[in-house]
Amino acid sequence: MMITVHKPGLLTTVQDRGRTSYQRYGVVVGGAMDLFAYTCANILTGNDPSAAALEMTVIGPKLSFEQDALVAICGADMKPTIQGEPVPMWRPVYIKAGAMLEFQSASHGIRAYLAVSGGIHVEQRMGSRSTYLRAGIGGYEGRALAEGDQLTWGRSTSVSMAIRRSLLEWDGELQHADQDWSGGSYIAARWSISPWVLPRYEEHAQVRFLPGPHHGMFREESLTDLEHGTYQVGAQSDRMGYRLEGKRLMLRERQELYSEPVTAGSVQVPPDGRPIILMADRQTTGGYPVIAQIISVDLPLVAQIPPGGRLSFVRVDIREAQRLLLEERRLLAAISASVRMRVQHA
């Protein structure tokens, strides 16, 4: 049960849902930047929703599979191929032993997720398999994947087995009917997550926010600029934070603040007035005023904006933010249930 890395891509790391319960010790949460795509990939392979997957960034890797494996690719379009044949995304794919899975540069987003049934198997550190790059902890030796690395995967769940069986049965029927199909190195499911419910990764994203704890300390015109202006994602944006260029956001009066907890989606404003959106690998606490807090369901859209891309902010209230969050949970539960139904009836 081995995956060999032939080309690592630009930044490919092992990620899961992140490291919780250790923030009070200064340990960053980390985890997948686009939790929606990551979760879908796990659901489509029958995995536990917090199984470890590969997060691929901007340019994807080239990987070979030593044994047959059930995988799913979700997120940005990195034009994946298996043995040179284009392979569809957002659905289960059965890869046959020896096949080469290759990704190119991403379009429509910058991060894609590869889940393998059983989950990428690396040691858990502080309850998570996520790679914490700055501290060199977790994931594969605490670092991004490199050429020659070999990954293994864990035990499949009963749902994974059922998905696998349904794909193999279909493959058998096709071969029996002597139909021509996609080359023989993989079997992709005929169904996928409906394109209707998939997020649209745009280079100009509209993201919704709640006022942050220090919203009221900003000048009136800065609050207007935040809601009506457009901000560009700077080149120095990474898993820790996105630096934004646009109208400067200024406090009514300069004030030193005490450090307080911050979280993913917190929009911090340093004294130069240029906002920073904190992302998965952010510090646990911060001393800059937090003007806004991007809502959970829109963070995947931010994670998929390339440097140079733009975003605009739309204000919502806590009720609306939580209604949207619960709606997304229900959607994921429905996707999960429909996967199980399909394969049980196959």
Add this chain to the structure above:
Amino acid sequence: MRYVGMMPLGDHAIMVKLGERPEEAFPSIVTLLAYLDDHPLPGQVEIVPGYTTVVIYYDPAEIEALLHSPGSYHTKSICPYDYVSEQLHNLIQTLDARDAPPAREVEIPVCYGGEYGPDLDDVARRNGLKSEEVIAIHCSAAYVVHMIGFAPGFPYLGGMDPRIATPRKAVPRTSVAAGSVGIAGEQTGVYPIETPGGWNVIGRTPLKLFRPERDPPSLLRPGDIVRFKPITEDVFARWEAGT
């Protein structure tokens, strides 16, 4: 106990402000933290203290399920945030900061000056003190750990004597060794991992403040009391060698 205010920190965390200044908020923060560790709220995920606030992360779906469970007396129009803030509002009134659990005391051995504390003499000169006096003052105080942040295991300590306060270095060092004990303005702290930094480094401890293989991974916890104790280079070397 009283609180100053509550606000959402996004859609799955709530920030409770327990005072305007750290010293004033500290007893309430420690009390609330200890209580919630032992008696978690429904849906509670984790708690992170700050200088004047406590943030409680929660799972809105778990609370939504509770609000819709048969027999729930809550009106269905409230959102998970309303529920959590109501619970906290009621809880905080019943707590008394005088019931805070006794603080754990942690002694941190420090080899001051020399190669381990290159800025000790500078800190002394700027404050019109002798180096030995800086050490004596730094070692005489009991420091409270307000919070851990900035880097894994990095303690924000309160209680430093202003007589040894020293502004940050104009040019930060590109690398400060793990274990370095420093002063920045009126704060003192210990670098848990090697990192760039602008603090005046006055000494170094052989203790590991961040040890990811252990649980908890941080030597210090919010609420602890820290005392520094001077050790010689020989003791430092023996400590590092594990004898």
